Structure formats: C-alpha cells, structure tokens
Amino acid sequence: MSTVTLRNIHKRYTDVEIIKGIDLDINDREFVVFVGPSGCGKSTLLRMIAGLEDISSGDLLIDGERVNDVPPDKRGLAMVFQTYALYPHMTVAENMAFSLRLSGMPKARRMERARDVARILQLEPLLNRKPKELSGGQRQRVAIGRALVRNPKVFLFDEPLSNLDAALRVQMRLELASLHDSLQSTMIYVTHDQVEAMTLADKIVVLQGGIVEQVGSPLELYHHPRNLFVAGFIGSPKMNFLPVTVSAVNDSGTTVQLPGGARVTIPVRPGSLSTGDGATLGIRPEHLRLDHNDPTLTGEVLVVEQLGGETFLYVRIAGGDTLVVQTDGDNPSRMHDRAFIHVDGDLCHLFNQNGESVPKARRHHLTMDESHEPQYQNRISHQAE
Incomplete structure (x- = not known):
C-alpha cells in the first residue's frame, strides 16, 4: 500500500x-x-x-x-x-x-x-x-x-x-x-x-x-x-466565455441576454442569481452548432483550422467576442463567411461575478459524452498535437 x-x-x-x-x-x-x-x-x-x-x-x-x-x-x-x-x-x-x-x-x-x-x-x-x-x-x-x-x-x-x-x-x-x-x-x-x-x-x-x-x-x-x-484551463480548445446579463429567473432556469440581444435559458438552481446581475456564460466548442435556420448568434469566420476529422471555426460575434466552434472535418466554411450559431442552454455553464460555477438544477445530457471517456480522451489527444 x-x-x-x-x-x-x-x-x-x-x-x-x-x-x-x-x-x-x-x-x-x-x-x-x-x-x-x-x-x-x-x-x-x-x-x-x-x-x-x-x-x-x-x-x-x-x-x-x-x-x-x-x-x-x-x-x-x-x-x-x-x-x-x-x-x-x-x-x-x-x-x-x-x-x-x-x-x-x-x-x-x-x-x-x-x-x-x-x-x-x-x-x-x-x-x-x-x-x-x-x-x-x-x-x-x-x-x-x-x-x-x-x-x-x-x-x-x-x-x-x-x-x-x-x-x-x-x-x-x-x-x-x-x-x-x-x-x-x-x-x-x-x-x-x-x-x-x-x-x-x-x-x-x-x-x-x-x-x-x-x-x-x-x-x-x-x-x-x-x-x-x-x-478555461481544462479542455483544448478551451471553453468559450461570453459576458451576459440575467434577464429573468424562474423555476425552469435562468435566462440571460447574450451580446447582440439574444436570450438563452440555462437550467441552474433558482436563487443563485438575480435579475440584472452580470454573469459569464461558458460553452465548449463541440457544444455549439452551426444552424442557418435557428441561429442564436451570428458572426464572421476569422480563422478556419482543418484537422482532418474535425474543423474549428473562430467566429467574431457582436461586441467583438470570438467563439470557437467545432464542426465536421469536411465543413466547407471559409474565412470571412457568415456563421450562424445555435446555443443550447442545456449545454451551457453559468458563472457568477466571483467566477464561481452556478450549480445546475438538474443533470444535463452530457452523460452521453461522459459514458464514452476513451473516445473523448483520444479526441483531445489528437487536438493537442
């Protein structure tokens, strides 16, 4: 021992x-x-x-x-x-x-x-x-x-x-x-x-x-x-962060306003934040989705990183923030294209003004990813090199 x-x-x-x-x-x-x-x-x-x-x-x-x-x-x-x-x-x-x-x-x-x-x-x-x-x-x-x-x-x-x-x-x-x-x-x-x-x-x-x-x-x-x-330290590329303002709090979650005016509801425990509070929204690149029909955010593609099995798009949105979006390896996006990004609140994290994570109200469906740990580890290993 x-x-x-x-x-x-x-x-x-x-x-x-x-x-x-x-x-x-x-x-x-x-x-x-x-x-x-x-x-x-x-x-x-x-x-x-x-x-x-x-x-x-x-x-x-x-x-x-x-x-x-x-x-x-x-x-x-x-x-x-x-x-x-x-x-x-x-x-x-x-x-x-x-x-x-x-x-x-x-x-x-x-x-x-x-x-x-x-x-x-x-x-x-x-x-x-x-x-x-x-x-x-x-x-x-x-x-x-x-x-x-x-x-x-x-x-x-x-x-x-x-x-x-x-x-x-x-x-x-x-x-x-x-x-x-x-x-x-x-x-x-x-x-x-x-x-x-x-x-x-x-x-x-x-x-x-x-x-x-x-x-x-x-x-x-x-x-x-x-x-x-x-x-921000764990994960490659690191988690995306956006400054947001709390616009509503109810039993279904906390609704925040993103840069550009869009709103997203995140299922966090009531009482953690109040209307009008500033906060930080976090979301992993693989949890953002390109969706021309149902966009939450739009922006200009600044850089395209093609790694074979996957592609990373660096997109500048309203307010000057840059998001990293993970897409399929054969994604046809090019620099200066317009990107339409859907943000799923269930996949987001919320951090208060002290930088502390706001607890989730319920366990979100990342359990699907968590049950495939070896695949995740192989993916992140390839990204790093």
Whole structure:
C-alpha cells in the first residue's frame, strides 16, 4: 500500500508564500496529475513530497507515517526529472543501476535488476550504449528505468515529456499509461500541459497561485468545473466565455441576454442569481452548432483550422467576442463567411461575478459524452498535437 497525504501544507520563502495550505489525499495505485500554469506551485509541491524542499508548516504522511523530517533517500520514493540527468560516461545499464550501487547491492544483482527493468521498458538492445547514442525518448525511458529499479513506494514525475517533440510525447504518454497499468504503483505527475493531465490521470489536481482550485477525475473537471479558471484551463480548445446579463429567473432556469440581444435559458438552481446581475456564460466548442435556420448568434469566420476529422471555426460575434466552434472535418466554411450559431442552454455553464460555477438544477445530457471517456480522451489527444 502506498498513499500520500498532505495536511495544511505551506511553503514560504522569507515573506513570500508559495504553497498556501494544501490538503490532499493520494490513494494507493492512483495516477495523480498536478496541473496548472507556470508559477502555480506544482513543481514546488512535488519537490516537497520528494524531500528536496523543506515544508514550512503542515504535515506530509506516506503510508500514514509523518515524513517531514525524513531524508529524501529514506522516503521510499523515486523521481524522474525533466532533464533526464543521466551520467554521460556511463552505459544505460550503469545509469539505471547507479542508485543500487550506492546502496551497496552487489554488481551481479544490480545488473540483473537493470536487465529486468530494461525488458519492461524495451531497452534491452541499448544496455551497453551511452546517453549520447540515444534519442530523447530513449533517454527518458532510461531515466524512468533508473527510478523503476529501486522498486519505490511512489513514482514522482516532474514534467518528464516537456523536452520531447510532439510525436514522442504521444508515444511516451502511451508508454507511461501502460507502465502504470502493469506496475499498479502510485504515481504523481507534474505538467503544465492539460492534455497530458486529461489523458494520463485517474485524478487531476488543478493548482493556481499556490492553492488547489479543484480535484477530480478528468471528465468531472471537464464537465463540471468549479470556477472560471478550471473551465478555461481544462479542455483544448478551451471553453468559450461570453459576458451576459440575467434577464429573468424562474423555476425552469435562468435566462440571460447574450451580446447582440439574444436570450438563452440555462437550467441552474433558482436563487443563485438575480435579475440584472452580470454573469459569464461558458460553452465548449463541440457544444455549439452551426444552424442557418435557428441561429442564436451570428458572426464572421476569422480563422478556419482543418484537422482532418474535425474543423474549428473562430467566429467574431457582436461586441467583438470570438467563439470557437467545432464542426465536421469536411465543413466547407471559409474565412470571412457568415456563421450562424445555435446555443443550447442545456449545454451551457453559468458563472457568477466571483467566477464561481452556478450549480445546475438538474443533470444535463452530457452523460452521453461522459459514458464514452476513451473516445473523448483520444479526441483531445489528437487536438493537442
């Protein structure tokens, strides 16, 4: 069993607070991804778990044992860094077995362990090569192998794919997912790339400014974001946002006025907003529909992105806002065309003036999409590349 528990964790550098009281439970065998923009504190948090950064206050527990003052090499963790950090004068086998050498393990046993791990990572033909003779993806697999030989309680990954090109990132994502499935180990992974988070994680921790904005499964965060930040950060392309004004509130929902004067009713709980309030409407690109006969909004197509299986239209509407509309790959729209867009209120999100999500009055029919998680993950993976 390998669990990690954070209780009111803080990190301060003199007068600057980087981590601002984080509580988090990471369960046995979970693949947990810390995601957020640069400077949000995700790598600092990972290094605190690893023991490479001191904890200013709070408690860090591994398998229920407080480890704040336990040295990094005694915590039973293994970390994979962004820069590989391989020794250039050592072979692949020697690099992978180096930590076992430091622990005093006999050479025959540590080389046997390195060969076993190389078999898992498909590195057997490369065991006698030096790092300079390897590709970027091969070097990253060696770095993972160096962590794997230690048989750690928890694997820690600090943006391990950021130095790879797009094709290698896709390949390594598949390999990491397969490795987690075969090892059934607890893994904590840091990235600024929300696509990596969506396609790898059992649970995503969204960070901003040293605090946790939301924790949940990839599709929970995608379909039920807690606030504007999460809604805009999770998803590629990101959610469309429009400023709106509440024009009516009744039992059937809240009616808002969009730029240009159109009205849409969104089934949110009564009492959350009042007539005259300003708010933000959010809707995913795939939930907008081109409909010449029943348009809610019209605008000019500024950019057409054709990706083969799908096309994205960037449409400027009244007031100057730009919407991204996902359509079929063979959509004939061209730049400067007039676009007629239908907005379905059941598929919209509503956020109050504080940026917090207004709760839905009933569960909307996104359940159809949620029941097809693999298809969603494959789609978003292709979009990112």
